[in-house]
Amino acid sequence: MTIKTLVIDDDYRVAAIHAASIDRVPGFTAAGQAHTAEEARARIAELRPDLLLLDIYLPDENGLSLLRDVRSADAPPGCIVITASRDLDTVRSAIRLGAAYYLVKPFGFDQLREQLTAYRDWCDRAAGSREVDQATVDSLYSILRGSGSAPRTDPLPPTMRKVLDTLRRAEQPLGAEALATALGISRPTAQRHLSELHRRGFITLELEYGSAGRPAHLYAVATRR
Known part of the structure; x- marks a missing residue:
């Protein structure tokens, strides 16, 4: 699932920089730019x-x-x-209106990537189930709010993150063997990470039945609801 992002900024040069940065983050694409509220609505x-x-x-x-x-x-x-605004009332209003995060200008690519990654992880996790327990709710909040002045810790181990990113870029569901080959890891390692990602709700499992033998287990990134 690619997250289409619209950049809304009155500065044409800044908007173009943000759009280029968005395209550098896995799972995102800059769908367009707008420079006024009227243009943004359209x-x-x-x-x-x-x-x-x-x-x-x-x-x-x-x-x-x-x-x-x-x-x-x-x-x-x-x-x-x-925004360049550091006014606390503006921050509070943005939060009340449902903003996932508030980035103060000027900020660098790493800060933007961090927040986009947090948003992507939240979307992936939220897509796992329509019903959640308190632990899942707490986890969802921590993913979005856990970023701040301190560096955000990726909720997924590095290899598991690579497995998820590979599935996200894939044009069709993949099995453990294909992932192992693509990432240069063993099949049992790939399967272990796939099973955990499936348990957490990041990915879905599809069974492909052939003419004989056990069905193939194929995985894809969970679709956002």
Whole structure:
């Protein structure tokens, strides 16, 4: 699942930089850019993005007002606010309106990648089940809110993260053998990580029945609901 992201920033140069950065993060694509609230509304209706990278200072409207309208729609996109504003009331308003995070300008690629990765992990985890227990709720909050001034710890071990990223880039479901070959690891190691990712709800299992023998176990990234 690729997360289509719309960059909304009045500065054309900055918007282009953000869009290029988004395309560098696995699982994301910059679907387009908008430089005013009016243009943003048109682009949202046209592109139906999954995520907004939203500046507060727009020439025709405050970004928070735009976010309020967007969040009132059916199936609204997620939002990460990007702004030079350090006003606490603005931060509080953004949080109340459902912003997943608030990035203060200027920020570097590593900071943006960290928050996009956290959002992607949240989407992957949230797609696992319609019903959750308290531990899962706490985990979802920690994924989004666990990032901040301190470095965020990836909730997945490095090899498991590579397995998930490989599945995300794959054009079709893959089995343990194919993943092991692609990553240069043993089949039992690939299967162990696949089983754990499936248990956590990051991926789905499909059974492919052949003419004889046991069915092949194929895995794909869970579809967001």
